[in-house]
Amino acid sequence: MLIPVRHTTFRALFLVAGLLAAGCAGTSFKPPVGTPEPDKFLFERGNEALAKRKWLVSREYFRELIDTYPQTPYRADAKLGIGDTYLGEGSAESYVLALNEFREFLAFYPTHARAGYAQYKLGMTHFRQMHSADRDQTETREAIKEFTAFVERYPTDPLMDDGKVKLREARDRLSQYEYNVGYHYYRSRWYPGAVDRFKQLLENDPQFTRRDSVYFYLGESYAKVGQPAMALPYFDRLVQEFEQSEHLVEAQKRVELLKAEMANQAKKVP
Numbered sequence: 001m002l003i004p005v006r007h008t009t010f011r012a013l014f015l016v017a018g019l020l021a022a023g024c025a026g027t028s029f030k031p032p033v034g035t036p037e038p039d040k041f042l043f044e045r046g047n048e049a050l051a052k053r054k055w056l057v058s059r060e061y062f063r064e065l066i067d068t069y070p071q072t073p074y075r076a077d078a079k080l081g082i083g084d085t086y087l088g089e090g091s092a093e094s095y096v097l098a099l100n101e102f103r104e105f106l107a108f109y110p111t112h113a114r115a116g117y118a119q120y121k122l123g124m125t126h127f128r129q130m131h132s133a134d135r136d137q138t139e140t141r142e143a144i145k146e147f148t149a150f151v152e153r154y155p156t157d158p159l160m161d162d163g164k165v166k167l168r169e170a171r172d173r174l175s176q177y178e179y180n181v182g183y184h185y186y187r188s189r190w191y192p193g194a195v196d197r198f199k200q201l202l203e204n205d206p207q208f209t210r211r212d213s214v215y216f217y218l219g220e221s222y223a224k225v226g227q228p229a230m231a232l233p234y235f236d237r238l239v240q241e242f243e244q245s246e247h248l249v250e251a252q253k254r255v256e257l258l259k260a261e262m263a264n265q266a267k268k269v270p
Contacts, residue, residue, distance in 0.1 A: 029063075029064045030064060040074065042062070043072075046065065046078060050085060050088075055088050059081075059082050062078040062085075066079065066082075079108075080121075083105065084098075086101060087125055090128065102121045105118040106119065116154030123149075123150055123163065123167075126139045126142040127170060137177050140174045143166070143170040144170045147170060171207075172208060172209050175205045179208075179214060181197050182214070186221055191221040191222075194221045212247055213246075215251070216250070219231040228262050232255065235251045
């Protein structure tokens with residue numbers, strides 16, 4: 001769903017305050033009279049300012065281009081440039097405006113060669129707003145959604161490798177949040193709750209980077225409630241999948257102990 005483009009006040013405040021702060025309130029964003037390719041001139045100036053992180057200056061060049069030359073071949077790229085300036089500013093308000101620009105780009109230019117870039121930047125806008133694993137994960141979930149769409153829809157995009165890395169980081173953040181809840185249950189000795197939370201985590205994110213800890217405390221939780229046959233596979237998985245883990249030595253010990261315990265129980269069965 002597109003955020004309604006009713007942010008004239010936002011834009012005005014950003015422009016006035018920013019231009020004054022940048023000392024360029026008197027700057028002209030129009031091409032000099034007689035410039036052979038005025039739209040190209042504006043586009044290049046916008047990109048130059050963008051590269052120098054002069055967000056407001058860059059944005060005004062791009063806006064002048066879009067408003068003055070609606071048929072220019074640079075229009076789509078200029079719109080992406082505007083989104084990048086908002087993303088670069090990094091404030092709560094500018095992130096909202098960045099999302100709007102990138103979503104509008106995808107709505108207006110769904111088959112454009114840089115549609116993948118816009119989708120990637122949607123993910124990045126949420127990614128930069130993610131909180132630590134002990135806080136609200138709304139932005140993390142949104143980042144996962146947008147990066148998943150990027151990976152699925154634009155498999156040949158030049159940003160694919162980085163998109164996959166960012167997606168993994170976002171998933172790890174959310175899974176760490178879930179892990180913290182499960183570990184809290186474990187420390188509180190509510191082992192059924194810990195088992196449920198850890199198993200749900202593995203179902204939702206089987207590639208969680210810290211799943212060795214999930215395996216270990218799942219095994220421990222089952223062992224605590226007297227279910228060695230349920231505990232053993234998780235310790236085994238930890239040993240098989242992780243050559244290095246803070247839990248490896250203890251997991252190896254648990255495997256031997258549980259196997260011995262289960263063997264003794266089997267001998268007692270008539």
